[in-house]
Amino acid sequence: MIVPGSSSQQLAAALADETDRPLATATYDRFPDDERLAAVPEFDGETATVVATTDSDSAWVELLQLQDAVREAGAEHVTTVIPYMGYARQDQSFTDGQPVSARAMARAISTGTDRVVLVNPHESAVSEFYAVPVEIVDAASVLADPLASDLTEPLFLAPDEGAVEIARTVRDAYGTGETDYFEKHRDRETGAVEVSPSDASVSGRDVVVVDDIVATGSTMSEAVGVLTDRGASRIVAACVHPMLAANAVTKLRDAGVDRIVGTDTIERGCSVASVAPVLADTLVADAATGN
Structure with a gap:
């Protein structure tokens, strides 16, 4: 059975359709003292796939409870799909006395599952923190699906050189276009930092700015502002994980973004x-091999 966390109900339903597996109806309650209780009162099966994005502290608690709930109901094998792994950017201790938060969360999740599936974690090395087998799924290609088919001389831009592979993945899925990435240049006299594409001209072209996650939108809106000033035609902001905290959407639109495209790893x-089809391929393949 597919068991959804409260933040991943649409994705879980889509995954149930893709895999032809039943979708469990989970419940999400809260006690007067603010404690949470996530349950699966009608769970009936030997295997469970818990699908829960962890975009908040309460979502982490829900996930732990759902894993325990299906075990209590008799599940012999539990797979945990984490479409978006919160705390993944805290993958190291930056100063003395700080935790490695990604490791702490991974250890907790490992106690209640047999395997974990992650979608485009911000740092792939976080998979090493889990005490169970981990599979990383690259779902960036699905970002090409909703793009207009008539993009003019499309340019797929990454926010930095480290993310250019994501831009290439989306470009390849779209079928045409160039890729590039932004570089930062610091003026030696003033100290001012200028952000610009490293090589490609953008004037008159449709540009897709691609990243794995957009959180506050500050970095991407800065890049988009440069594209607008240089005469880009249409600008699309595309990301696997559309966190879009606070006023991120307003920042991007104000900078000149025509459209924001994200996946359902975070439902916005x-x-x-x-990402359901990509996840389904992984789950079906694993089932065929007995994993």
């Missing part, structure tokens, strides 16, 4: 591309 209004 812009989540127009589903």
Whole structure:
């Protein structure tokens, strides 16, 4: 059975359709003292796939409870799909006395599952923190699906050189276009930092700015502002994980973004591309091999 966390109900339902597996109806309650209780009162099966994005502290608690709930109900094998892994950017201790938060969360999740599936974690090395087998799924290609078919001389831009592979993945899935990445240049006299594409001209072209996650939107809106000033035609902001905290959407629109495209790893209004087919391929393949 597919068991959804409260933040991943649409994705879980899509995954149930893709895999032809039943979708469990989980419940999400809260006690007067603010303690949470996530349960699966009608769970009936030997295997469970818990699908829960961890975009908040309460989502982490829900996930731990759902894993325990299906075990209590008799599940002999539990797979935990974490579409978006919160705390993944805290993958090291930056100063003395700080935790490695990603490791702490991974250890907790490992106690209640047999394996974990992650979608485009910000740092792939976080998979090493889990005490159970981990599979990383690259779902960036689905971002090409909702893009207009008539993009003019499309340019797929990454925010930095480290993310250019994501831009290439989306470009390859789209079928045409160039890729590039932004570079930062610091003026030796003033200290001012200028952000610009490293090589490609953008004037008159449709540009897709691609990243794994957009959190506050500050970095991407700065890049988009440069593209607008240099005469880019249409600008699309595309990301696997559309966190879009606080006023991120307003920042991007104000900078000149025509459209924001995200996946349903975090369910937002812009989540127009589903990672369910990619996840389904992984789960079905694993089932065929007995994993």
